[in-house]
Amino acid sequence: MAEKLPTTVRPDFGADAGTIAAIATAPGRGGIGVIRVSGESLLDFAEALSGKRPLARLATIGDFRSADGRVIDSGLLLHFPTPHSFTGDDVLELHGHGGPLVMQMLLARCLELGARLAEPGEFTRRAYLNGKLDLTQAEAVIDLIDASTVAAARSAVRSLQGEFSREVRALLEQLIELRALVEATLDFPDEELDFLAAADAFGRLERLQQRLSVVFDRARQGGLLQAGLHVVLAGQPNVGKSSLLNRLAGDELAIVTALPGTTRDLVRSTLQIEGVPLHVIDTAGLRATEDAIEKIGIQRAWREIERADVVVLLVDARSGIGNAERDILARVPAHLARVTVYNKIDLTPRAAERRNEADGVAIALSAKSGEGIELLRQELLRIAGWHPAEDVFIARERHLRALAETGQRIDAAREQLPRLELFAEELRLAQRALATITGEFSSDDLLGEIFGRFCIGK
Template sequence: MNTVSSDDTISAIATAIGEGGIGIVRLSGGKALAIADKLFIAKSGKQASTFPSHHVVYGKIVDPDSGETVDEVILITMRAPRSYTREDIVEIHCHGGPVPLKRILDLTLTLGARMAEPGEFTKRAFLNGRLDLAQAEAVIDVIRSKTDMSLKVAMGNLSGQLSDKVKALRQQILRMIAQLEAAIDFPEEDIEEAAAADVALLIGQVKSSIDKLLATAQTGRILREGLATVIIGKPNVGKSSLLNALLREKRAIVTDIPGTTRDIIEEYVNIRGVPLKIIDTAGIRETADVVEKIGVERAKELVNQADLILVLLDSSSPLTAEDRGVLELLPGREAIVLINKSDLPSRLDLEEVNHFAKGRKVLKISVVQGDGLEELEQVIVDLAYSGRISQGEAAFVNNVRHADALRQANFRLDEALATIGARMPPDCVVVDLRAAWEKLGEITGDTVGEDIIDQIFTQFCIGK
């Protein structure tokens, strides 16, 4: 992304592509009000630049060259610094069709704005100090949230819950650095030893806080991205029926013909606030059908990429070679073994199933009758929260970049402890502490490079 100039005025369509009741064209920058003056004719006849900030005014957009009315609109002005970007912002709310939106956008560009780059509005909010980097990244998490819980986590990070914790940790490290530097200025041996001992205790406290944040990382990632879940089993065991039951709708084709699911069906399912990115695969079996064979191979690949595997077995028939082939895919994977059709007379050897399961959860269910599905949902929720983190946790680490920075900070703190243990001079400990402080600063953007900032904001949609 190019470096943003404070002299630029940017413009973009801020609403989703397609038809809708309302569409929004957003401008930000020093020329935003002047451009609005040339385009917008208020019912009152007043110019946009004279409107009070944060007031809604009805009028129309007119092409200044032809005098043609483009659309009836309402216009909102938000003057700096009381705006999202801390610059003058104008929002034009028009009818939500692609033609009026494009016409209005084109007029703003003709009159001196330039097209906003992806995430540029939020990038300006960051550069102008309205949001720190962790809060800015939470904006996209709010937009992409898939359940109420993932929205709650994103909103918590947007409000600064994670940032506040990280900033407090950085302050603790700065105090340690100051304590050691004071000891360096007064190099009596007993003062240096006492300062090092105090700092060692404080490092332990900071590391404990970082560990608590990192304990939320797996759950945070799941809430942000979804728990990648693969349903596997031999053909006609009820995989598609299970998917439909979890979705509570008929998304997958269900027939008595083995091999009905030839492709990979992917859906997001809300399981008590946990988003499951659930994948229904082709039945795993030996087959001469080329198309089905590709689906089977793809299913095996997905097993290796999944966070969770749901293995479906048929209670009404003995364990087959195909079942054993499915169960042999499990070593090293998180899995739940589901014995379906439990409403029918059982012919399955449970002892053999438990041997393959090797301590994994084995549940009896009946997709047709709906039996056991509530228990399955609870097991999935417990797995997502790792049995350690309550759903009321104030701050979650839901971003791989943040988790990596926390781990690296912890490593540098370990280095500081080792340096103290080796009775090295305080200035050597300060080097490690300052490195940890900088790593934590990457989360909030205080010590992050321009390339990382650009990479983050290119993930945003245009107009946000």
């Protein structure tokens, strides 16, 4: 019988866990600053700090005092007793005035009372370990904080509310049911395939693959909202790379002159198209030069090209592709998506258009007038694999890898038929890969990597 997934149990934190405290609001001056404290039995802690024992989930006004009784600040205390709190432990929030010095003095007093400074992401990590959040929800916390577009923020909220987790668990339930069915037949070797056919095992496998494909697509779209697309503008000097960057960004980010070699270093801009972040990098013109500074800029340009998702090669529409452009294309890594842009059509009779060429897609446009710019925007979205959807959820590279491995294991299981022992083993490995997404199977190294990227206080 297929085993059920291990559930996350509350760990024994040990003596070194104790009470943690940190400033939860952003650094700098503000009207309000918040210090968050999490630990065991914080009512005594609150009384030592303010002389009051606040009621659960009721704002209590009071003075925060130093060890000698002097008032550090006046503000509100909020007590969230275990287990009804963000972390699952007792949580105490101190709302005071948002001056940096005041916050530091108040934090120092919390440390005097026995708390220790929280590590980055430790509050959210405790919430995960205490079963308040699963791993995808915990990751969605920082994704929501870091969201750079409205679409990314909405997708992160969906993941934080557990939509992605529910989809993954539904897949796991299907996998477990199928495994249970397959492994139950192993005790009856003479009737294995007939029994599985009668129980619609192969139909279940087909439906599992279809649902996995849908989840993977939604996750891939969400991953794109988080990471965006890295686009490098490349080409010879004076073909309009900086003008194109300015047109895409809607601002004068790069200096534009008629002099070749004006751009000598990288100019970066992040913009969005239909909610998808595009990280566009303008580079130095690629040419042979004796100018030491320009050489450095060209070296940096090639480094960016090697790291890009898409290379946009700009060509002057009046002269077209020559030997210099062919040399550039020959050096561009073969795995990179590429778009050839014939710029400056405003100086030719040529109209804006998109067409397929031997070296990939070509777009004729004018960065100066804006004609054809929308063709380029849509082509970049097409390369990214984006299609508008309202139900995507934020996903990370590790989620996509786990979903891809799950799919590969299920495909491998199908290939093992009629060897049911191997079929069952591939299903087990598929379940194991899928369970890493929500953290029902995960390593300490993975947790350290995930929560180490959070800010202190979260």
